[in-house]
Amino acid sequence: MLKDLAIKDKIKAMKNRYKQYDLVITVDIAKRDLIATELKAAIFDTARKTVSIDHHPISGRESEAEHAFADINLRDPSAVSASQLIMQFAKLLGLKRISSKISDAILAGIMSDIGPHTHDHSSLILPSDINLLGKTPNYKRVLRELAKKDPEEDRLATNLLENNLRLSDDGKIAYFIIDKAEGTKVTKEVLDMALNSIRDKGVELYFCIVHNSEDPVSLTTAYIRSEGNNNSLEQLMKALGGVGHNYACLLTEKGTDAEIMALSIKKALAGILNPKPSK
DSSP states (O other): OTTSHHHHHHHHHHHHHOSSOSEEEEESOOSGGGSOHHHIIIIITTOSEEEEEEOOOOOTTSOHHHHOOSSEEEEOTTOSOHHHHHHHHHHHTTOOOOOHHHHHHHHHHHHHHHOTTOTTGGGGSOHHHHHHHTSSOOHHHHHHHHTOOOHHHHHHHHHHHHHHOEEOTTSSEEEEEEEGGGTOOOOHHHHHHHHHTTGGGTOOEEEEEEEOTTOTTSEEEEEEEESSOOHHHHHHHHHHTOEEOSSEEEEEEETOOHHHHHHHHHHHHHHHHSOOOOO
């Protein structure tokens, strides 16, 4: 993103406007290392006070200190989106109404984090939230904006579907295995575009495994998502050593074979969809 000259110019302008900012707030950034280098050096590190607002959980391989990188750290792993936290903070600050543009941005943040085509976004919007948003949330308009396609991302999503998509025998679990050594370029947006194409085919749970076949001791990472609010997903990930919530989870293992991890996750997810009756 920072290769874009316009962005660099904005950072330069922000740096030149004030030698030091009184307050810098980061949103949806789990660790200090994820702040762009230019922003970190020019603005964040020199600020008098910093605040972090985030919803990412701490994995077993991370420390509390890594996530508590600001002077004030406000983190709620139970929130499905940082946008959901922003809405709650707005209420705590006493705001009675926000503009339609901000309302749409908050909805877009929530919907994109749990999957744009999940059908229970309304369950995350409380009656008091609707008062703050100023009207009944316009999910259709936000969905139209989220559905706009970038040609290059569309090409990559199509390639992902054609070459990497795998389905369980009953078609309820879809997954991809991506090898960094092959130079496959997959972003969250590309993955979401690919998944949107198969959601009407009965898929309920899906995951993506990213690994590097040329580095046997590197981390193998699994990103797992549910099509809706699945009460068993978070408990399952904790049992496997991962982190997350009922909509999305993350599992990392060092030096694990991607195919073996995929089979293990697929079997565990199948147990969620088809639980054995209790004796």
